[in-house]
Amino acid sequence: MSGYEDAYPHHLSGGMRQRAGIARALTAEPEVLLMDEPFGAVDHLTRIRLQQDLLRIRARTGGTVVFVTHDVGEAVFLADRVLLLAAGPGRVVRTFDVDLPRPRERGSLPLLQEESRIYRALSESDGRAEPVGG
Template sequence: MAAAARTALLTPPAGPDAEPTETQIDIRNVGKVYGAGSDHPVIALDGVTLSIRRGEFVSLLGPSGCGKSTLLNIIAGFQSASSGQLLQNGRPIVKPDPSRTVVFQDYALFGWMTVQQNVEFGLKAKGLPKARRAEIARGLIDTVRLTGFEDKFPHQISGGMKQRAAIARALAPDPDILLMDEPFGALDAQTRVLLQEEIARISSETKKTVVFVTHGIDEAVFLADRVVVMSPRPGRVREEVLVPLPRPRTAEMRSDPWFVSTVNALWETLKPEWQKGE
């Protein structure tokens, strides 16, 4: 990417709407090696350093195999780093925690439970009374625009509706951090665009910290306050792009000149690597 273009992409938002600077997730020189000590170790991450502010929406962008999902799993506490340190509010992340919830690509809903029961699941685990669980779940089902489908089972609703239910379930325990691993990857193009707009709305309303893994450039730029571009394996932070578009994000912003030029510039930068790797 030309120096002038890179400078334009990295121009931060300014003024009273700029995000606060409190660091919530602090990733310090994190590395991950699979098969360490074997004849063929795989270095998935190498020296990843990144700070994520409270309430910030960060997209991790890169080709398949660059370590995006590995990094997300380490943040979630599902995996441990081979080196470096990862902190949440100054404390090491060593295991899964209710303060961090995850939305997966394959929905991960319980097929034997209704939408309402799926959303209530985490609340039941926290010991909330039945009436309170139902009240919170109904509110979140309304937030994700599934009112009227509370008593449907996953096999009775569309893929887009399943993902809305999965988002509601992830929000139900009121986590500090929402982790999303290519949540729209299995959906058709039209549904994907609609859900991008929904998660943009929901994230603006809830003010949650969101870490969103994607290999879609337009998706990353449309949703994020900051796009973290990762290199092919071993995954490193290649560059960061601050997104000055106001919130809430709307469909019209996809035609904004800054949006169009940024997506095109990122595509030109990433295309050679993606052509080699995919």
């Protein structure tokens, strides 16, 4: 974000605003970072860059991130564990451990197999559950 140090928030792109929000949250050095659909309002390429940024930050800090998303691919790419939550009330329907080495390669067969396993569980729940990565 070099060159934007004095910019007002309305002059920043969606991705820059998301980075600034994450930076603000990290200044408190939390043991657990809660993120609810943080990349939902950005374009696909920015979303990929923000996911990579998040993985680098997590690797450096060693903190725990609870990441809420409706995107199964995003959950599998980012998470060590994916929880399917009931649409209402919020209860865990099923838990998936994502035991894949890092760094993970988008589109790789093991990643796609994990996604498929979760999609099957979603279809079995009649769409009443949604993924949460953590």
